[in-house]
Structures are given as C-alpha cells and as structure tokens.
Amino acid sequence: MKQTWRWFGPHDTVSLSEVRQAGAEGVVSALHHILPGEVWPLAEIRKRQDIIAKKGDGTSTGLTWDVIESLPVSEHIKKQSGDWVAHTDAYCESLRNIAAAGIEIVCYNFMPILDWTRTDLAWPLPNGGTCMRFDLIDFAAFDLHILKRSGARYSDEVREAAAGRFALMDDQAQQNLTRNVVFGLPGSAEIMSLEDVRILLGQYAGISKDQLRGNMVGFLERVAPLAQELGIRLCCHPDDPPFDLLGLPRIVSTEADYRFIMNAVDVEANGITLCSGSLGVDPGNDLPGMMDRLGDRVHFLHLRNVKREDDAFPGSFHESEHLGGDVNMVAFVAAILREEKKRRDAGRSDNQIPMRPDHGQDIVDDLKRKNQPGYPLVGRLKGLAEIRGVEAALSRNWPQYQ
Numbered sequence: 076m077k078q079t080w081r082w083f084g085p086h087d088t089v090s091l092s093e094v095r096q097a098g099a100e101g102v103v104s105a106l107h108h109i110l111p112g113e114v115w116p117l118a119e120i121r122k123r124q125d126i127i128a129k130k131g132d133g134t135s136t137g138l139t140w141d142v143i144e145s146l147p148v149s150e151h152i153k154k155q156s157g158d159w160v161a162h163t164d165a166y167c168e169s170l171r172n173i174a175a176a177g178i179e180i181v182c183y184n185f186m187p188i189l190d191w192t193r194t195d196l197a198w199p200l201p202n203g204g205t206c207m208r209f210d211l212i213d214f215a216a217f218d219l220h221i222l223k224r225s226g227a228r229y230s231d232e233v234r235e236a237a238a239g240r241f242a243l244m245d246d247q248a249q250q251n252l253t254r255n256v257v258f259g260l261p262g263s264a265e266i267m268s269l270e271d272v273r274i275l276l277g278q279y280a281g282i283s284k285d286q287l288r289g290n291m292v293g294f295l296e297r298v299a300p301l302a303q304e305l306g307i308r309l310c311c312h313p314d315d316p317p318f319d320l321l322g323l324p325r326i327v328s329t330e331a332d333y334r335f336i337m338n339a340v341d342v343e344a345n346g347i348t349l350c351s352g353s354l355g356v357d358p359g360n361d362l363p364g365m366m367d368r369l370g371d372r373v374h375f376l377h378l379r380n381v382k383r384e385d386d387a388f389p390g391s392f393h394e395s396e397h398l399g400g401d402v403n404m405v406a407f408v409a410a411i412l413r414e415e416k417k418r419r420d421a422g423r424s425d426n427q428i429p430m431r432p433d434h435g436q437d438i439v440d441d442l443k444r445k446n447q448p449g450y451p452l453v454g455r456l457k458g459l460a461e462i463r464g465v466e467a468a469l470s471r472n473w474p475q476y477q
Contacts, residue, residue, distance in 0.1 A: 076376065076411060076430040076466060078459060079103050079141055081450060085126060088444050089452045091136050097456040098463065101141035102127050103182075103431050111149035112162035115169040120176045142375055142429050143173060144182040144348075145312070148294065153187055154278060155290045163297050170298065174305035180429060181302070182348045182375055184312040185291045187282075187323040188267075188275045189257070191315035191353070196255050196448040197437065198393055204438040207449050208393035209316055209356075216241040217256050218321060221249055222269065224276065226322065258448065276321060284324035288335070291326060295340040303344035308425070310346045310374035311336065315353035317360070318389040328357065330365050337372055346372040352379035352433055355402040356392050363406040370414035376430035378462050380404060394434050394449070397458035398465070408465045412476040432458035 080099035082089065084107065094102065104123060106115055127140045146169055151159040173181060184190065194217070198208035215237035218227050229237070244252070257267045267275075282290075295309075302309050317328030326332055333347055347369060354360040366373065380400030384391040398404050411428065418426035435454030437446065444452065469476045 077101055077427045079429045079431045081431055083447055088446050093452055095137055102138050103142040103144045104140055105143055105145055111147040112165055114165045115172055117172040117175055120172055142180040146181050146183055148183050152294055166298055167301050170302055170307055174307055180308050180374055182310050182312055186314055187279055194255055204436045206394045206436045211391045212236045212240050217252050221253055287324050288326045292339045295345055299340045299342050299345040303342045308346055308374040309344050310348040312348040313350050313353045316356045346374040348375040349373045350377035351402045351407055352381050355381050362402050363410040366410035376428055377433035378430055379433035397461050405465050409469055412469055
C-alpha cells in the first residue's frame with residue numbers, strides 16, 4: 076500500500092511538514108474552493124501540486140498529489156435536473172485537466188444532500204480523547220422534532236426515545252445537533268442551513284432508489300469511458316453511514332451495490348474507494364471478502380474502524396481506534412496485500428494501492444487544535460502507525476503477501 080494523507084490545502088491545521096513526519100508518502104487533496112458543477116482549471120490544479128511538492132525555499136517536500144478527494148458530483152447531476160448536463164460536461168473538462176496534470180485517481184461519492192453524517196463530532200471517550208459518533212436516537216430527534224420532516228418513518232420505540240431525548244435539549248443543544256448533522260462535505264466551501272436541507276429534500280421527493288441508481292449510471296456512462304481514455308481511475312466512496320437517511324435512498328452501501336455499478340459501466344476506470352469504516356457499520360459487509368472479490372477494481376483505500384453500539388441495524392456507532400473496532404483490520408490488510416501481489420504477478424502498474432488512515436480519534440495535542448472534524452494529526456498518525464505495523468508483520472513473515 077502507498078501511505079497517503081488527506082490534506083485540505085494551505086488552511087489545513089496540519090502542515091505538509093507534519094504530514095511527512097507522520098510517514099505519509101503522498102497527499103490526498105481537492106480544490107474545495109471550487110463549487111460543484113464548475114470546471115477545475117489546469118492552472119489551479121498545478122498550483123496545488125506545486126504547493127504540495129515544494130517548500131517555500133523551492134526544495135522538495137518529498138510529497139506528491141496522488142489522489143483527488145473529491146471531485147464532487149453536483150446535486151443537479153444526482154437528480155438529473157436543472158443544469159445537470161452542463162455540470163457533467165464541466166466534470167469531463169475537469170477530468171481532462173486532471174489528466175493533463177498527471178494525476179490518475181479521482182474519488183467521488185453519490186450521496187444525496189449529506190456527505191458523511193454524524194450527530195456528535197467530539198464524543199468523549201473513557202481515555203480522555205474524543206471521536207465522531209452517530210446516535211440513532213439523536214438523529215431521529217433531529218429529523219422528527221427539529222427538521223420536522225413530513226413522513227419520517229421510525230419504529231415506535233425509536234420515536235418514543237427520540238421524543239424523550241428532544242425534551243431534554245435546550246436551544247444550544249438543538250443548535251449543536253443541527254450543526255453536526257448538516258456539517259457537509261469535509262473542506263467544502265458550502266455550509267448548509269436547515270432551510271437549505273428542507274429545500275433539497277423537497278427536490279428529491281419522488282426520486283426512488285432505482286431512479287437515483289439510474290441517474291448514477293447515466294453519469295458514469297458519460298464520464299467513465301472518458302476517464303478510461305485519459306488514464307484516470309475513478310473510485311466511488313460508499314455511503315456513510317450505509318443506510319437510508321431523511322428518506323433519501325442510499326445506493327452504494329453493499330457489495331451488491333458495487334457489483335451493479337461496475338457491471339452497468341464495465342470499464343476498469345469505473346472503480347471503488349473501499350472504506351472499511353463506512354461499510355463496516357453494516358454487520359453484513361464482509362470487508363476482507365469484499366477486497367478478495369472486488370479487489371481488481373479497488374483504486375483507493377480508506378482504513379478506519381467503527382464500533383457498533385447495539386445489535387440493531389441501522390443503529391448507533393462511534394469511530395474506534397483503527398485496530399479496535401468491529402472490522403477485522405488485520406484480515407482486511409491481509410486481503411489488500413493479497414490483491415497487490417496478484418497485481419504484481421500480472422504486471423499491473425497500479426500494484427501499490429494508495430491508502431490513507433481515515434478519520435481518527437482526537438487525542439493528546441489534537442484536543443488543543445481546531446482540527447477539521449474527523450481529521451486530527453495525532454489520531455491519524457497513530458492509526459497510520461498501527462496499519463503500517465500490521466502491513467510490516469504480514470509482508471515480512473508470510474510469503475503469500477510478499
């Protein structure tokens with residue numbers, strides 16, 4: 076695996092020097108100041124490349140921009156409404172500029188309205204650190220009593236618990252919960268209000284899972300063959316969490332979902348970002364098995380872990396230590412190494428799959444920084460070190476991983 080690190084640009088609280096000290100070899104970044112639906116100019120891409128590759132004195136940082144995360148898909152494209160054709164054309168032009176700059180991997184997602192969704196961005200842990208958490212009852216309280224969404228469907232048990240939870244919330248607690256739920260795309264220039272969410276939900280009314288899936292296929296039919304021609308590997312990030320929210324369908328949550336997407340537009344460029352944390356929330360997702368079965372189209376890896384807090388699915392969960400959650404990270408890394416060996420044996424040039432330690436608990440010095448939620452320095456460094464240790468133990472001691 077090639078060790079990479081997500082960096083949000085010059086305003087990131089983590090410096091490139093610290094990224095290098097953490098042991099990363101490459102950078103995952105994006106032009107967050109450019110809104111979805113607009114073209115990424117080649118000059119802006121190269122400007123970010125130069126910032127990543129060179130220190131202020133012109134010497135090398137030892138880092139390269141290896142993965143774009145993300146080139147966002149606009150809501151118009153997801154709904155196939157309004158300016159969706161123009162936005163798709165802009166997406167294609169951005170891909171041409173990305174290829175001209177020599178970047179080969181582009182991560183994106185097809186989640187309606189909300190990107191990853193959590194109810195708490197700094198949940199206290201017994202060890203004194205904090206982590207991100209999704210509490211199903213808090214989310215239902217937001218949906219039923221703050222957003223007041225018509226037609227919201229929950230079990231009687233969840234409704235009763237949500238009503239009790241909401242009754243204990245003062246104005247500040249309600250504001251905090253709302254801010255956490257609608258936090259938006261990490262690093263994005265867009266921050267949604269409650270009214271923005273209501274308007275977008277209205278626009279998605281009547282869009283079924285099958286229709287959204289069809290819209291995604293329509294998008295891929297236009298962009299994936301171009302990516303193949305340009306030498307770019309597209310990789311779709313799974314839904315986070317992998318179940319329906321606010322009545323919105325989720326279409327990239329299971330192995331079957333990924334198989335449908337890959338078969339619908341069957342080119343190598345139409346691939347996967349396999350995120351062990353997002354998919355790991357669903358106990359039915361076998362991460363090592365998915366890597367074994369889908370591995371030839373896995374272009375990018377997010378390695379993180381989650382702890383499911385009850386047996387119900389969907390249910391509450393929090394982001395655990397990288398080796399400490401419900402995903403068997405050692406077995407998952409072993410499956411990744413097996414896939415990389417297959418690629419080496421086959422002579423594939425992409426035999427080292429970029430991975431990044433995704434998210435992380437805020438610990439030690441992280442608690443004093445104003446980090447992007449989910450992206451601490453020390454917490455991710457710890458996760459990267461743990462994953463690196465697993466990889467070293469496997470690859471140095473068992474021939475099938477070498």
